[in-house]
Amino acid sequence: MKKIMFISAAIIALCSFTITGYNVxxxxxxxxxxxxxxxxxxxxxxxxxxxFIVVFTCNHCPFAKAYEDRIIAxxxxxxxxxxPVIAINPNDPNAVAEDNYTTMQQxxxxxxxxxxxxxxxxxxxxxxxxxxxTPHVFVLQKSGSDFLVKYIGAIDDNSDDATAVKDKYxxxxxDNLLAGKAVNPTSTKAIGCGIKWKS
Amino acid sequence: MSIKxxxxxxxxxVLLISNKVTVVxxxxxxxxAANKNNDTLYVVNFWATWCDPCVKELPAFQQESxxxxxxxxxxxxxxxxxxxxxxxVQDFVDSHKLGPPVLLLSGDxxxxxxxxxxxxxxxxxxxxxxxxxxxxxxxxxxxxxxxxLDKIIQSKNK
Numbered sequence: 001m002k003k004i005m006f007i008s009a010a011i012i013a014l015c016s017f018t019i020t021g022y023n024v025x026x027x028x029x030x031x032x033x034x035x036x037x038x039x040x041x042x043x044x045x046x047x048x049x050x051x052f053i054v055v056f057t058c059n060h061c062p063f064a065k066a067y068e069d070r071i072i073a074x075x076x077x078x079x080x081x082x083x084p085v086i087a088i089n090p091n092d093p094n095a096v097a098e099d100n101y102t103t104m105q106q107x108x109x110x111x112x113x114x115x116x117x118x119x120x121x122x123x124x125x126x127x128x129x130x131x132x133x134t135p136h137v138f139v140l141q142k143s144g145s146d147f148l149v150k151y152i153g154a155i156d157d158n159s160d161d162a163t164a165v166k167d168k169y170x171x172x173x174x175d176n177l178l179a180g181k182a183v184n185p186t187s188t189k190a191i192g193c194g195i196k197w198k199s
Numbered sequence: 200m201s202i203k204x205x206x207x208x209x210x211x212x213v214l215l216i217s218n219k220v221t222v223v224x225x226x227x228x229x230x231x232a233a234n235k236n237n238d239t240l241y242v243v244n245f246w247a248t249w250c251d252p253c254v255k256e257l258p259a260f261q262q263e264s265x266x267x268x269x270x271x272x273x274x275x276x277x278x279x280x281x282x283x284x285x286x287x288v289q290d291f292v293d294s295h296k297l298g299p300p301v302l303l304l305s306g307d308x309x310x311x312x313x314x315x316x317x318x319x320x321x322x323x324x325x326x327x328x329x330x331x332x333x334x335x336x337x338x339x340x341x342x343x344x345x346x347x348l349d350k351i352i353q354s355k356n357k
Contacts, residue, residue: 193250
């Protein structure tokens with residue numbers, strides 16, 4: 001019995017270690033997820049969008065909180081240019097109670113979110129995209145009916161202090177896409193809270 | 200008693216028992232483990248006070264530290280709290296009797312140093328890297344149980 005338990009623990013450890021998900025250049029799948037107003041939201045709903053800034057984020061994580069105002073600013077700057085923000089909370093509220101739906105609604109209301117804040121209750125979208133932490137950004141560009149992954153990573157290079165940022169990775173990526181230029185860098189890393197997967 | 204004397208008397212035991220958190224940049228961190236060219240196994244654990252799974256697994260590291268105290272295993276706790284939270288980290292270290300050493304990594308661009316720790320690391324914590332003789336011998340993004348940590352340390356400490 002002990003042996004079986006150890007083997008299954010090893011398999012679980014191995015599986016959680018294998019990080020799959022999208023690479024830059026891949027086609028991203030659309031989703032149909034519940035917004036804080038109870039309505040379902042898909043990328044296909046945005047007929048005029050040129051692309052999307054998809055942000056996996058949550059309520060409780062200090063990094064998500066540190067970036068909240070910057071996520072709001074991204075939507076304010078880019079929604080009208082054709083790249084709206086779609087925020088998705090992938091965390092299991094059974095792991096962190098603060099990440100529940102009601103608290104999502106409260107945060108969105110308190111901060112007057114001008115973008116959808118969706119709940120990925122099955123965690124399928126986070127898994128498919130390969131999101132691992134919050135906040136984790138995927139910039140997508142619409143190409144016909146496809147959504148191409150153009151950038152994966154951090155919002156900028158300084159979570160601590162928005163005024164000390166040197167590289168605004170997401171802004172640069174979207175600016176380049178709008179100008180028809182190549183995105184560089186196409187992926188970055190940052191410290192963040194690991195996504196709280198269902199056990 | 201003079202105030203000065205009272206302060207010294209009060210401070211002295213605090214200085215003796217407290218383990219002061221040291222703020223380091225990435226290059227300085229490397230000198231604690233990655234650049235040590237000897238047969239000690241250096242286990243570097245990246246954590247933060249706000250990270251629940253990190254806090255949960257810390258006792259496992261403390262246990263290992265005691266178990267292998269005489270066996271050339273050195274645990275290095277690296278907090279990734281914001282540099283503004285030094286006091287918070289110090290309070291945590293004092294109340295949990297963590298380390299030494301406990302370092303707070305601050306100031307450098309994570310997009311650069313995360314890959315230097317391990318290219319497979321997404322940046323989520325907890326994460327643990329081990330070095331021996333100046334070489335990386337193990338990396339893991341994710342948490343440990345006491346058993347799984349002990350097993351790895353045993354196998355790397357041969």
